[in-house]
Amino acid sequence: MHIPDNYLSPSTCAVLATAMIPVWTTAIKKVKEEITSSKMPLLGIGAAFTFLIMMFNVPLPGGTTGHAVGGTLLAILLGPWAACISLTVALLIQALLFGDGGILAFGANCFNLAFVLPFTGYFIYQFIKERVTSERGEYIGMALGSYLGINVSALCAAIEFGLQPLLFKSAAGLPLYSPYPLAISIPSMVIPHILVAGFVEVVFTVAIVVFIKKASPGAIYAGPKHKIKPVYGLLAALICLSPLGLLASGTAWGEWSVEEIKDVVSGGQALGYVPPGMEQGFSFAAVLPDYTFHGLPDVAAYILSAVAGVAVLLIIFKILGLSKNKTGAYPDER
Amino acid sequence: MNVERKIMPAWLLQDENYLPQSDIDTYINKSILSLLNILAKIRRQDGHKPCQFYGHPALKIAVTLLLITLLSLSKSFAFVIIINVCLLAVLSLLEAEVIIKILKLSLAASIFTFIILIPALLLGNYYTSIMLSSKVLATVMAVNILSHSTKWSDLTSALKTFRVPDIFILVLDITIKYIVLLGEFSLNMLYALKLRSVGLNKNKYHSISGIAGTMFIKSKEMAEEMYAAMECRGFTGEYKVHRKFKFTVADVLLLMITLGFVYIFVYLGRA
16 A cells, blocks of 8 residues: 555645644654653554564465554554554655655655554544443454554545546646546555455454453553544544545546446547446446435535434444443443 | 384384375465565665765755656656666666666566556556656666665664654664564564474464564563663663764765756756
């Protein structure tokens, strides 16, 4: 998932790097507050740890092997802010010394892998852990957190790729950077992560945490409790961002049906044929319902369905928490 | 002969036909190989001869960054080709071994990009496909020339010149050193796992997570010990660069070449 240089426009890279600056400053401040100076080297060792985790190959069905990123794992073990710094350093070493991931795209890679990944994973883990207070709840949280963490991060990378042909075109109307629109970049990035990489991450995260809990129970980061508000902030932000999907369907680029693509005008002339790979169709796009209601503008309908989806999920988890926690010792903040 | 017979127990003298069951363990080999690869790369840095390009590391990083930005911004194919040729010229001054490594890496990245872009090529985006592949070739080459011609410890000290916060430099410094320490540590555990699983070992999947888990616990202990050691030697968490910035002939040359690139970029961008 390391984005190389030249796939993203320099302006996209600049925007994402700027977005990372407040994250980094906060991370440094938080880490200085949370971690005593005697534990500071742990951050570096954490970075070495993730770097090496990416070297461990796990067997996958079909005879191939894959490796985990360990972002959520690090966030659970060290806390999300420390994980952010450790992952940033690991990415810097990969980009500068091993040529893995771009130098200009460093900000973008940090945004996806050092910010979105550990924070999504950690907050989902924390959220479920506090709702479902049994040990099983914790493991479910870990599994879901690491699974969703890596998938959301892949989705971010896909959106960054997919926005390039919409935003940056040469005078002739041809894309300057990554040429694939959202409708192609999202399924091709996300499907492998949903099917394979997500599970590798889950297996690795849960297995290692279980091992460490057994071998050295005191070693796991116990974050400040009641950190629920950021989750709601994150959810709200995701809901507001959901109309991004409309960029793919609202503009002509991207969501043609197989019949339509023949007539798509690109670079001043109609395409005139159906690309063979597209004839089979992306089942992923076909599975998605339209998210539109009659009589509502598209953006509103999109946000509405996002709110509905989140609400349903929240209700499910609350009910799950209730059945596990009948005494009524319910977290008081909401 | 007779004496030996008395000492050797009978069961030792029997022929045994033990055929270990075959097991799938390529993934352990793969892990071992990728770890060894990384360790070898870092160790090479230790015995690194002083580099052929004597430019100041901070200047080299800045120039590389500028070059990559110009490449990424450029819409002129001629500019990309000029940079590629210049980088090849710089590359030709390095040692043969290094040249092979850098060429392998950058060609692989470039070909990989091209393969990814084949569907776009079919859609008629010839320009993007060829442009992107050659830009990737130049970028990967530039970064690898930087990484091979500069000591990594110099790179971290260059970061201080760029006013990167101390905490990042500390973490970076420790990371590079501990990749080696922890890598060797887990390598030994992987060897142990491989040696001890004769035949079919169903617990191996379990052991891999055990290795990673032990690595974490070990690293936690090491971190505490190291900080104590650093504090004893008077480390306060602040980094100071003692070397003063002095312009050498190499630096001036590097700057002039860079200015030349900027000029070409502007000139070709106008046309």
